[in-house]
Amino acid sequence: LVQLYLPLNFLGAVYREIRQSLTDLESMFRLLREPAEIKDAPDAGALEVYGGEIRFEDVRFGYDPDRQILGGVSFSVPAGRTLAIVGASGAGKSTISRLLFRFYEVGSGAIRIDGQDIRAVTQDSLRAAIGIVPQDTVLFNDTIRYNIAYGRPVAGPDEIEEAARLARIHDFVVSLPQGYDTRVGERGLKLSGGEKQRVAIARTILKRPAILIFDEATSALDTQTEKEIQVSLREVSRNRTTLIIAHRLSTVVDADEILVLDRGQVIERGRHAALLAADGRYAQMWRRQQEAGDLKQRLAETRERQ
Numbered sequence: 001l002v003q004l005y006l007p008l009n010f011l012g013a014v015y016r017e018i019r020q021s022l023t024d025l026e027s028m029f030r031l032l033r034e035p036a037e038i039k040d041a042p043d044a045g046a047l048e049v050y051g052g053e054i055r056f057e058d059v060r061f062g063y064d065p066d067r068q069i070l071g072g073v074s075f076s077v078p079a080g081r082t083l084a085i086v087g088a089s090g091a092g093k094s095t096i097s098r099l100l101f102r103f104y105e106v107g108s109g110a111i112r113i114d115g116q117d118i119r120a121v122t123q124d125s126l127r128a129a130i131g132i133v134p135q136d137t138v139l140f141n142d143t144i145r146y147n148i149a150y151g152r153p154v155a156g157p158d159e160i161e162e163a164a165r166l167a168r169i170h171d172f173v174v175s176l177p178q179g180y181d182t183r184v185g186e187r188g189l190k191l192s193g194g195e196k197q198r199v200a201i202a203r204t205i206l207k208r209p210a211i212l213i214f215d216e217a218t219s220a221l222d223t224q225t226e227k228e229i230q231v232s233l234r235e236v237s238r239n240r241t242t243l244i245i246a247h248r249l250s251t252v253v254d255a256d257e258i259l260v261l262d263r264g265q266v267i268e269r270g271r272h273a274a275l276l277a278a279d280g281r282y283a284q285m286w287r288r289q290q291e292a293g294d295l296k297q298r299l300a301e302t303r304e305r306q
């Protein structure tokens with residue numbers, strides 16, 4: 001049996017190694033594959049960021065030429081303000097953030113940051129100005145400290161801790177036996193979706209970009225985690241132009257403007273109260289989420305009583 005066990009054990013280790021390499025490769029490709037198709041203009045200069053105003057001007061786009069995904073989207077986010085995009089799954093919300101990051105080129109129309117067409121500036125300077133908190137953060141197989149400091153490798157321990165505090169992850173980290181030296185990722189401690197997202201927020205706080213894209217997780221979070229994420233999101237979006245791709249309407253209540261996207265078109269826009277008063281699609285979505293929330297609450301109460 002020992003003779004059989006040892007090779008199997010060895011194979012297990014090899015399998016884990018390969019799987020991990022694939023995870024690393026996958027995240028690398030996710031970063032490298034798409035931008036590689038887009039080239040900087042020969043005379044491209046660095047993006048000059050003043051306040052980080054974003055402007056979409058009649059943007060049309062399709063991943064395939066015969067299937068339009070965005071059909072003429074226009075909006076502007078003044079420097080330091082927050083725009084939230086809501087809409088059914090597949091409406092084109094994430095596509096907007098991918099175009100802003102220039103993973104893809106617009107079909108027609110233009111995207112400008114502080115007045116400069118993003119096609120006219122270098123991709124490096126564009127991406128340095130934007131911080132993304134993705135739905136699902138891939139962590140490096142390294143310590144929590146390393147994973148946070150990745151936002152700005154020269155950051156000192158105090159700055160890292162301060163970012164973690166603002167992102168509401170510090171207390172959790174110091175509760176671990178090895179604190180900031182705890183190894184995470186595939187080979188280390190597995191963090192929950194909410195914890196990973198807070199590590200990403202801390203990373204972005206350190207990076208200090210003028211523009212922030214927050215892609216809210218679709219997966220359900222418990223009420224406490226959801227609240228903590230929202231508090232840390234408020235922190236990171238302060239004084240920063242912010243684009244929120246929202247799935248829970250509770251996240252967008254305070255946004256300066258909300259866009260309701262439907263099959264690549266903006267069908268409503270305004271602030272929360274005005275959209276509720278208009279009693280259109282947004283109000284309908286809000287009522288539906290409230291009802292779902294009430295139901296969840298009632299179920300939890302029933303379970304507690306049993």
Ligand code: ATP
Nearest residue numbers: 063064069087088089090091092093094095096245
């Ligand atoms: P969700 O709320 O589910 O995240 P979304 O509103 O963010 O949805 P997008 O991810 O922007 O939607 O996708 C819009 C449409 O574009 C979808 O129909 C999707 O199938 C299509 N799409 C997205 N990515 C690609 C791609 N890489 N190639 C081809 N089609 C794509």
